[in-house]
Amino acid sequence: MQELLKAEAGKDAALPVQEEKRVTKLSKKLRYIRENYFLYLLIAPAIILTIVFKYIPMYGAIIAFKDFSTIKGILGSEWVGFENFTKFLTSPNFGTIFMSTLKLSLYGLILGFPIPIILALMLNQVRRAAIKKNVQLVLYAPNFISVVVIVGMLFIFLSPTGPINQVVTIMTGEPIGFLSDPDYFRSIYILSGIWQAAGWSSIIYVAALANVDPELHNAATLDGANIIQRMIHIDLPTLKPLMAVTFILGAGGIMAIGFEKAYLMQTSMNLPTSEILPTYVYKVGLQAGDYAYSAAVGLFNSVINVIMLVVVNYIVKKLNEGEGLY
Amino acid sequence: MNIKYTRMDRMILTLNNIFLFLAVLVVLVPLVYVVLASFMDPTVLLNKGISFNLSDWSLKGYKLILGNDAMLKGFINSVLYSVGFAVVTVVVSLFAAYPLSVNGFVGKNLFMTMFIITMFFSGGLIPTYLLVKDLGMLNTIWAIILPGAINVWNIILARTYFKGIPYELHEAAKVDGASDLLIFFKIVLPLSKPIIFVLAMYAFVGQWNSYFDAMIYLDDPNLHPLQLVLRSILIQNSTDPGMISDQLAMAELKKLSEMIKYSSIVISSLPLIVMYPFFQKYFEKGVMVGSLK
Incomplete structure (x- = not known):
């Protein structure tokens, strides 16, 4: 405290020489802040926005443990412990929604993970730069299409009278209910996701492959290795660290699956597979107004995410000779 | 070869x-x-x-779409939200990134930890919604711009870029008596045009393509961005009756509403389609800088 006061006192006058020797770490820091106040002004808006829009909602998440009413507010509402969680975990919806969420993202990860890598390996074999560039231009494009348009296109193409069903009708006599049958929801969701994201996700792999020393390939060729062998023994090992990180991040996000697309793709008939935790949180919370219960479901979802990230990181580390995310 | x-x-x-x-x-x-x-x-x-x-x-289809009020309003709103969001998020990110790139900046670790924690934990949808509501931002442009304006990834990208600017430039300016303020605005920012461009493009496209925040925060149809208007045309199948005159038979109406779906997709994607071939390499660079971290 004394140092603090001294530092304060030293603000206006230059510090006398004998005092300078006693300048402590703290007052040094304070002086730094005073001399570089402009830097703190610069970072202030970001800090304020972070506290307001990130940390206050984290605090607000305690309504999950309360019998929240908007009139009483967050502080005034009564604690109910884990009641909201028990209510969700024992509700008949829980099993279906939980499994739908898990399956949708797990299948998405397993099917979506290898394709960008394969694309990158293939792009890496294209020798003519101009062709490679144009192929990339096309493959990256769907990444910039909005989710509303993607789902809109799915509805157009897959509707009972749409172009795909016109072909199906000619061949089998009747259209397939792609959009209403719950059995098709996951396939459509995942395949359209791959269609949209695979090209863009391949960028980092393509860049990593561009850094492989060509001498390695030359030497391997002299030893009689063909392209496939060189891919397996030179290219893939180069990509391994990236693959590990991408996989861990993907798995960590397994339960953090996007709300936006699933919600748009929902029809009243495909709910058994299309209702996932985030859409459920939205419906219960914002549409039905049961804030506390919905916040509990959301919190449950986040906790599972963190556990997932830690567990998968542990497993990948074991398999990958100690190389994980952290 | x-x-x-x-x-x-x-x-x-x-x-x-x-x-x-x-x-x-x-x-x-x-x-x-x-x-x-x-x-x-x-x-x-x-x-x-x-x-x-x-x-x-x-x-x-194009005639109907271009003569439609909701579509036009949505387009204007989207431009407003996307530009506003891009400006705010880029300015905040650049401002925050510069101190974090300065050697010996006191509090660097504290601030970085503060930012990074938000990448892994969040209060969730409901508490954020309640906060925006309590702040009186429902049905205002601020609900679209402010809650998402902090993007830690952007801050890290900008900081990485600033760190790549030779330190001698700072030193030289300091010797000449330039203040932090002068160094930041006259030396660092002019050298950072590529990263500013990349961040702005990402923010613009991200906001242009999103519908979720608008759906939960904006009830007033006059404030709806293009993606929400598109959603009602493409997914909820509710073609604005004003778009098609009443005398038309039901069958004709159905056909026209199909038409409108196609033309509205093209129109809404037009800004991005036009930009994309020119900016593709910048977007790609953004991914690269990010993965270097």
């Missing part, structure tokens, strides 16, 4: 190219189909599919 390909290799390469060509087709065919269909006469499209006979083409 001194690698000699064996016959086996050439076969593999041919297969490789065939597969890539197929991948390109898979991506392109749906997109080209939508663009072509948007110019088709609806009756022709329904009975024959895509036709290359020019007399089967029609601009009806």
